[in-house]
Amino acid sequence: MNKLTTLATAVVAAVGFSTSALAQEVTQWDRTDTVSTALRSDVSAQAAAALKAGQIAHGEASRFVIESDGTKSRAQVKAETRAAQRLGLIDQGEVSVVSTPEQIAQVHAAGLRALDAPIARAN
16 A cells, blocks of 8 residues: 555656646746737738748758649659659658759659550559
8 A cells, every 4th residue: 555655646746747847838938028910811811822832841841842734644653753762862751852953854754754655554
């Protein structure tokens, strides 16, 4: 019974100390000196426009985005993806890969070769 009482006391003390530490962190930010001149609807509209324009980076690093008009065939996209994987250009985790112009040209060439390939090949 003595061990159970000691364990219960330790758990209650740990919970008590952790909640007081969390409460202290929340109250450290003083909001009295923050004055906003923009309406919430204006800020939301600006954020939506920036997101649509691609000005908001996702994750921890910004990405280089290749503009596309969406006219590539499925086979062409698959071939370009395989070429990018073969060249090690696909990001994995937090590691960001920077491709050279030569590598981009190789990926593009793989897509063009896919257009010339026979359609009978099933993927």
